[in-house]
Amino acid sequence: MFSSLAEIKQAAVEKIIPDKAAFDAATLRQTLLTKPLGSLGKLEEIAIWLASWQQNGCPKLDNVDTIIFAGNHGVAKHGVSLFPAEVTKQMVTNFKNGGAAINQLCALNGTNLKVIELDLDKPTQDFSIAPAMSEAELIEAINIGASAVSDDADLITLGEMGISNTSSASAIAMALFGGEARHWTGKGTGLDVHSIEKKAEIIRKAVGFHEDFRHDPLEILRRLGGRELAAIFGAVLAARKKHIPVLLDGFICCAAVAPLYMLNQSALSVAMAGHLSMEIGHISLLELIDKPPLLQMDMRLGEGSGAVVALSIVRAAVATHNGMATFDEANVSNIESNKNTEKVNTNRAL
Amino acid sequence: MFSSLAEIKQAAVEKIIPDKAAFDAATLRQTLLTKPLGSLGKLEEIAIWLASWQQNGCPKLDNVDTIIFAGNHGVAKHGVSLFPAEVTKQMVTNFKNGGAAINQLCALNGTNLKVIELDLDKPTQDFSIAPAMSEAELIEAINIGASAVSDDADLITLGEMGISNTSSASAIAMALFGGEARHWTGKGTGLDVHSIEKKAEIIRKAVGFHEDFRHDPLEILRRLGGRELAAIFGAVLAARKKHIPVLLDGFICCAAVAPLYMLNQSALSVAMAGHLSMEIGHISLLELIDKPPLLQMDMRLGEGSGAVVALSIVRAAVATHNGMATFDEANVSNIESNKNTEKVNTNRAL
Numbered sequence: 001m002f003s004s005l006a007e008i009k010q011a012a013v014e015k016i017i018p019d020k021a022a023f024d025a026a027t028l029r030q031t032l033l034t035k036p037l038g039s040l041g042k043l044e045e046i047a048i049w050l051a052s053w054q055q056n057g058c059p060k061l062d063n064v065d066t067i068i069f070a071g072n073h074g075v076a077k078h079g080v081s082l083f084p085a086e087v088t089k090q091m092v093t094n095f096k097n098g099g100a101a102i103n104q105l106c107a108l109n110g111t112n113l114k115v116i117e118l119d120l121d122k123p124t125q126d127f128s129i130a131p132a133m134s135e136a137e138l139i140e141a142i143n144i145g146a147s148a149v150s151d152d153a154d155l156i157t158l159g160e161m162g163i164s165n166t167s168s169a170s171a172i173a174m175a176l177f178g179g180e181a182r183h184w185t186g187k188g189t190g191l192d193v194h195s196i197e198k199k200a201e202i203i204r205k206a207v208g209f210h211e212d213f214r215h216d217p218l219e220i221l222r223r224l225g226g227r228e229l230a231a232i233f234g235a236v237l238a239a240r241k242k243h244i245p246v247l248l249d250g251f252i253c254c255a256a257v258a259p260l261y262m263l264n265q266s267a268l269s270v271a272m273a274g275h276l277s278m279e280i281g282h283i284s285l286l287e288l289i290d291k292p293p294l295l296q297m298d299m300r301l302g303e304g305s306g307a308v309v310a311l312s313i314v315r316a317a318v319a320t321h322n323g324m325a326t327f328d329e330a331n332v333s334n335i336e337s338n339k340n341t342e343k344v345n346t347n348r349a350l
Numbered sequence: 351m352f353s354s355l356a357e358i359k360q361a362a363v364e365k366i367i368p369d370k371a372a373f374d375a376a377t378l379r380q381t382l383l384t385k386p387l388g389s390l391g392k393l394e395e396i397a398i399w400l401a402s403w404q405q406n407g408c409p410k411l412d413n414v415d416t417i418i419f420a421g422n423h424g425v426a427k428h429g430v431s432l433f434p435a436e437v438t439k440q441m442v443t444n445f446k447n448g449g450a451a452i453n454q455l456c457a458l459n460g461t462n463l464k465v466i467e468l469d470l471d472k473p474t475q476d477f478s479i480a481p482a483m484s485e486a487e488l489i490e491a492i493n494i495g496a497s498a499v500s501d502d503a504d505l506i507t508l509g510e511m512g513i514s515n516t517s518s519a520s521a522i523a524m525a526l527f528g529g530e531a532r533h534w535t536g537k538g539t540g541l542d543v544h545s546i547e548k549k550a551e552i553i554r555k556a557v558g559f560h561e562d563f564r565h566d567p568l569e570i571l572r573r574l575g576g577r578e579l580a581a582i583f584g585a586v587l588a589a590r591k592k593h594i595p596v597l598l599d600g601f602i603c604c605a606a607v608a609p610l611y612m613l614n615q616s617a618l619s620v621a622m623a624g625h626l627s628m629e630i631g632h633i634s635l636l637e638l639i640d641k642p643p644l645l646q647m648d649m650r651l652g653e654g655s656g657a658v659v660a661l662s663i664v665r666a667a668v669a670t671h672n673g674m675a676t677f678d679e680a681n682v683s684n685i686e687s688n689k690n691t692e693k694v695n696t697n698r699a700l
Contacts (some may be wrong), residue, residue, distance in 0.1 A: 033451075034366060034441070034444055034449060034450055035451055035651050036433075036539040036540045036650070036651065037449075037540060038540070039539070039540075039619060039648075039649065039650045039651040040451065040647075040649055040651060040655075041647045041648030041649040042647045042649075043647060043649065043659075055525060063482050082386070082685045083386075083685060084683060086440075086683065087682060087683055090680070090681065090682040090683060091384070094384055094675060094680040094682055095683075097680065099384060099674060099679065099680045100672055100674065100677025100680075101383075101384075101385055101670045102386055103671045103673070104666075104669040104672075104673035104674060105666055105670065107669070107673075108665055108669040109666075115621065127667075174578065188683075188686075189386040189458040190387060190388070190389075234435055252530075286660045295645070295663075296646070297391045297392045297393060297663070298391030298392050299392075299393065300386070300388075300389045301386065301388065301390055305390070309376070309662075309666045312459075312659075312662030312663070312665075313645075313647070313659065313662070314657045315458055315662075316455055316458060316662065317456075319454040319455065319457070319458040320451045320455065322453045322454075323449075323453070323454035323457075324450065324451055324453075324454060325444060325449025325450070329449065330440070330443070330444045330449045331440065331443075331451075332437060332440040332441060332444055332445065333433065333440060335432045335433060340655075
């Protein structure tokens with residue numbers, strides 16, 4: 001449990017690296033499997049990434065947690081979303097009753113869904129005229145996020161629910177990376193062009209109000225974030241400490257960890273971006289935090305839905321990596337250059 | 351069973367359309383589910399496409415067949431692949447023993463793998479100096495492909511195995527769509543630049559040899575194809591007749607159905623392209639046959655592997671479409687404009 005912002009910053013900058021021996025073992029294994037070298041493309045990269053972080057040449061996905069954090073936002077009073085704020089709570093009930101998209105996707109992809117409500121009856125302050133959270137509130141939300149990460153998870157996927165939280169994400173992105181408000185302001189749940197302009201005006205005003213703090217990523221998270229975004233930040237902090245790989249969801253989820261990237265550009269190597277969302281700012285944000293997305297499904301739902309769809313790709317990576325026969329095992333003729341690669345890699349792994 | 355090329359052509363041009371009532375029912379259902387309208391992006395399109403072809407507003411994926419056709423090629427004698435021709439047979443044995451990538455992907459994604467060998471001990475003729483197949487051989491291969499499609503399949507995914515068959519695919523694409531041989535000639539299993547040039551020279555020579563038949567798509571399939579490509583062509587013919595949706599794999603699989611597209615530009619509406627392969631000609635080919643790919647995983651393995659990875663996306667589409675609660679069922683507040691859409695669509699469906 002973190003008790004101060006200084007401790008959180010220290011955790012963010014701590015050097016935590018994936019395991020070299022597991023990386024080498026997984027890389028070698030990929031050269032031995034019955035397929036042309038490199039022919040599984042990103043599946044090979046994903047398997048090696050998982051192996052390195054799990055510190056296991058044959059990574060597992062037996063215990064995958066999907067964690068959704070839900071929060072409410074003071075800025076909702078400005079009508080920055082098509083849906084009223086009470087929908088956050090209603091959707092949490094829908095998650096609990098199994099009726100939402102994320103429930104179907106978790107069941108399909110074999111994950112344990114955890115839904116964590118953060119003071120839904122107490123929205124954050126309206127960030128266009130005040131900091132969204134106090135220091136104590138920020139620390140509490142980060143701790144809740146960190147505590148949600150079980151020691152025994154093989155991988156976690158993250159997501160959020162919070163009416164108006166694309167506004168929070170847009171404001172964070174603009175504050176950290178600059179650019180025009182309009183560049184970062186999208187249609188969220190489906191705003192028309194006029195309403196997007198109004199939303200951009202709120203974001204422009206908010207970033208102006210907090211102008212003096214733009215150099216301090218954690219302060220930006222406190223001032224422009226929401227509880228569910230802070231919890232996502234905390235969950236990634238905990239996951240890297242525990243060497244648990246992470247799949248990120250869309251724009252809001254990525255904005256939540258952008259302050260972590262600004263504190264430590266290697267902190268997000270424990271995570272992959274599940275998909276490119278249709279929300280307008282996501283493509284720039286992914287480029288700025290250096291996370292190419294696995295999928296592009298034109299989704300913009302949130303709830304962690306894109307991350308769980310992407311999990312099916314990660315499962316394909318692990319299934320092929322662990323389950324395929326080697327050339328020797330299957331008596332399939334390999335080509336000379338592959339055989340040489342084996343030798344090189346074997347030497348490197350020793 | 352087809353007994354002549356004329357019958358095959360007739361089947362190719364037959365007008366077969368998806369079901370309008372199922373399309374309307376699925377489209378309406380998407381507007382009622384607890385999510386912002388359109389927020390599941392391609393998953394919504396996929397669910398509606400499946401519904402239309404299965405003639406069922408709530409489509410099923412209980413019985414999915416993955417069919418791999420294997421063939422050998424006379425052109426292999428020119429060294430157009432890194433691997434020797436006997437690897438085709440060895441990999442078929444690997445499929446049967448469960449050691450290949452496709453076995454792991456089928457197990458993961460719940461499909462029945464059928465591996466169909468087409469005269470592996472009798473390679474096609476070297477297409478650079480003769481037609482690859484006789485008319486009787488082409489018809490037989492198309493019939494084998496068509497017979498492989500079970501009446502009770504909810505969806506099929508297609509794939510192939512055949513050392514040197516990227517050469518066949520490149521030659522078909524060049525013959526049908528024009529352009530330079532080098533544009534269509536890729537590294538296959540991993541050729542270096544020098545070997546790709548040699549391979550392109552063979553393809554250029556072959557297309558020149560069969561120049562007079564480039565206006566006749568079925569003749570191009572006979573002259574430049576292989577048995578496994580003809581079988582894929584036959585499988586899609588049968589699938590559309592039976593209203594069974596199809597997931598196509600990479601460059602070779604798409605080249606096999608390109609002659610069908612040339613015979614009838616709506617014939618491929620029963621199919622989706624699973625992924626964009628790294629094989630150089632695939633991106634142009636997909637554009638020319640009007641099939642945007644679902645995934646881009648930098649794969650180039652064949653075996654139907656990209657199609658089965660894409661199946662996980664199709665499963666996500668069906669799981670959300672069939673399993674989610676509606677706004678009414680979940681007591682979630684909907685926005686007015688969604689409610690209006692419901693009304694419009696209800697009227698249209700009646």
